[in-house]
Amino acid sequence: MSKTRQKERAKLFPPQKISSIPILKSKPRLLHQVLVFIMLLLPVCRGLAQPWFLPTEGVDSVFLQNNSDQPQSLWLSSPDDIAHLVEESIIELAPHESKTIDISAVKALPWFQVKSYISVPVTAKANMGEKTLKVPEGRSETLKLPRVLSEQDGQLQLANLSPNTQKVILKWTHLWLKPSGEEITLDGFEQRTLNFRLYPGDQFTLEGQYPLSAYWKNDSQKQFLKPSVSEQLFNPDPAETYFLMSNHENDQSYVFHSHDPRLIAEARKEINNPELRKILFGRIEQGHGEFNRDLLNPLHNAWSWHISEVLEFGTFASQSCDGSPAIVEDNVNSWMVHPGVICFWNYKILRELTPSEISSGKLN
Numbered sequence: 001m002s003k004t005r006q007k008e009r010a011k012l013f014p015p016q017k018i019s020s021i022p023i024l025k026s027k028p029r030l031l032h033q034v035l036v037f038i039m040l041l042l043p044v045c046r047g048l049a050q051p052w053f054l055p056t057e058g059v060d061s062v063f064l065q066n067n068s069d070q071p072q073s074l075w076l077s078s079p080d081d082i083a084h085l086v087e088e089s090i091i092e093l094a095p096h097e098s099k100t101i102d103i104s105a106v107k108a109l110p111w112f113q114v115k116s117y118i119s120v121p122v123t124a125k126a127n128m129g130e131k132t133l134k135v136p137e138g139r140s141e142t143l144k145l146p147r148v149l150s151e152q153d154g155q156l157q158l159a160n161l162s163p164n165t166q167k168v169i170l171k172w173t174h175l176w177l178k179p180s181g182e183e184i185t186l187d188g189f190e191q192r193t194l195n196f197r198l199y200p201g202d203q204f205t206l207e208g209q210y211p212l213s214a215y216w217k218n219d220s221q222k223q224f225l226k227p228s229v230s231e232q233l234f235n236p237d238p239a240e241t242y243f244l245m246s247n248h249e250n251d252q253s254y255v256f257h258s259h260d261p262r263l264i265a266e267a268r269k270e271i272n273n274p275e276l277r278k279i280l281f282g283r284i285e286q287g288h289g290e291f292n293r294d295l296l297n298p299l300h301n302a303w304s305w306h307i308s309e310v311l312e313f314g315t316f317a318s319q320s321c322d323g324s325p326a327i328v329e330d331n332v333n334s335w336m337v338h339p340g341v342i343c344f345w346n347y348k349i350l351r352e353l354t355p356s357e358i359s360s361g362k363l364n
Helices: 003-012 015-019 261-272 325-329 332-337 355-360
Strands: 023-025 034-037 052-055 061-066 072-077 089-093 098-102 111-116 122-128 131-134 140-145 152-160 166-173 180-186 191-198 203-217 222-224 226-228 241-247 253-258 279-286 305-314 316-318 347-353
Touching: 052 152, 052 203, 061 072, 061 089, 089 098, 131 222, 152 166, 180 191, 241 261, 241 355, 253 261, 253 305, 253 347, 261 305, 261 347, 279 316, 279 332, 279 347, 305 332, 325 332
Parallel strands: none
Antiparallel strands: 023 034, 034 316, 052 111, 061 098, 061 122, 072 089, 072 111, 122 131, 140 203, 140 226, 152 191, 152 203, 166 180, 166 203, 203 222, 241 253, 241 347, 279 305
């Protein structure tokens, strides 16, 4: 297990809680790992905040302000799919404290993120030369630049936040002309610079398949594109039955499906009897699979991975496959190698989903 993942899990599940749970030996088919009994002794999951994504090019430092009466812990990091050897920098903020953070540890990377596992209001700003830009919060495959007021030439700094290759549609909405656009392909984690001329009243939108980050810059201004509600439509398989999984706080979720009558019946039984909650064991693959996204997130962002096969529902789980959708998202390539499955302790089956909900990403 990487040091990055160990730190993230230690924050979510304090070691003293885990060590108090009796350890059992697993069967070979359960990942050949040590199992941990966790059901009723499971610690309460904290609310998950949205990450802030920033490019390293042109960014000198990051300003962080805790706007609450509670202390806050943040991480300055890059997914370990890009940089396995980069250590996370943990940032502790006292109530209403602000700090300016040096980013030299991640300067060699194309982009990085600031993330937190406690939902406390925080302001993040990028110090870029003489300008300080507020960084929008959230992860989405749809980004928007507000209408510009004057003609301007500039550059779009675009980053693929996913390890998956994706097609991105660049759309321009003009005041007096028909909308126009073009399609580009970005390799996993690729960063690209695009040159454009915008005219008064133009509005710029990026629509991808997986999360993106971008900002617009020219001689007079720099501006981050704002993550917006995903406009991506999925094509669900009519032979599958889909379910929504969520954490205790109901602020992060993922979707799984099955055509196995036994597993479907067991999932429905758990929905009707929450006290029977079990852990889902699922084999994962890259890509959203035309169904996996965070439906409880206001942005409805797609995940870069999906459950390809539900293995079983159980009451015991190895710590090695525990985590959250966001932790897997930040470590997709390495998670595919080990452990290759998920078994999130703190997640429950919230409800069954309709084909229209899977397609639109909007809950009825």
